[in-house]
Amino acid sequence: MANVKKVVVAAHQTEGMRMDVEARNHRIIIDQPATGGGHDAGPTPLEYFLASLAGCMGAIGRIVARQQKLVIRWMDFVVEGDLDVDGLLGRPTANRAGFLGFKVKARLDADLSPEQKQAFLHEVEKRCPVSENISNATPITFEVVEELGGVKGPAV
Numbered sequence: 198m199a200n201v202k203k204v205v206v207a208a209h210q211t212e213g214m215r216m217d218v219e220a221r222n223h224r225i226i227i228d229q230p231a232t233g234g235g236h237d238a239g240p241t242p243l244e245y246f247l248a249s250l251a252g253c254m255g256a257i258g259r260i261v262a263r264q265q266k267l268v269i270r271w272m273d274f275v276v277e278g279d280l281d282v283d284g285l286l287g288r289p290t291a292n293r294a295g296f297l298g299f300k301v302k303a304r305l306d307a308d309l310s311p312e313q314k315q316a317f318l319h320e321v322e323k324r325c326p327v328s329e330n331i332s333n334a335t336p337i338t339f340e341v342v343e344e345l346g347g348v349k350g351p352a353v
Contacts, residue, residue, distance in 0.1 A: 207345070215239075247276040247299075253327035254301065261321050262307075269317075270306040277302075299331065 208218045208227075214235035218225040227242055229235030240248065251274040262269040277300045284294030301322075305314050322328050 212236075216242075243278070243280065243296075247278055250274075250299070250301065250325070250327045250331065251276045253325045254303070254321055257325045258317075258321045261317065261324065265317075265320075267309070267317065268307060272306075273304040275302040276300070 206218055206220045206225075208216045210216050214229040214233065215238055216227040218227060225245075226239030227245060228238040229241055230237045233241075254274055255272055258269065258272050261267075278296040279298055280296050281290050281292035283290035284292060303314075303318050305317070307314065307317075309317065
């Protein structure tokens with residue numbers, strides 16, 4: 198039997214481009230830079246998307262290290278994504294609206310050979326839900342509702 202956990206966030210758009218998001222008992226502000234019509238009150242959704250990949254890699258990295266009894270003192274990640282902005286602006290483009298690709302650079306402080314570090318990183322990437330959802334299509338449904346039923350936070 199599957200061990201399925203539901204993850205929920207609630208978001209409320211306030212003024213301009215700003216979104217106030219509640220995730221469990223945490224508040225997150227998403228905004229656009231002033232050049233994009235926002236007030237630069239927080240990272241953009243795209244920056245949070247890249248941050249979620251880095252954060253997931255770090256969390257899963259700790260799980261993998263513990264399970265494999267590896268001493269990983271720390272991990273650094275830089276995540277880059279290339280995006281053709283014409284798609285999101287509604288301009289004609291041969292590219293998709295989403296990212297064209299990602300590059301994750303990892304630096305590990307561990308007593309492992311480069312090959313062992315690469316194998317570790319591959320195992321982490323394989324088990325990271327964010328990475329897996331980027332690599333494989335995941336169905337999304339969208340619906341307009343009058344009430345959000347049971348969701349607490351700024352969106353109710």
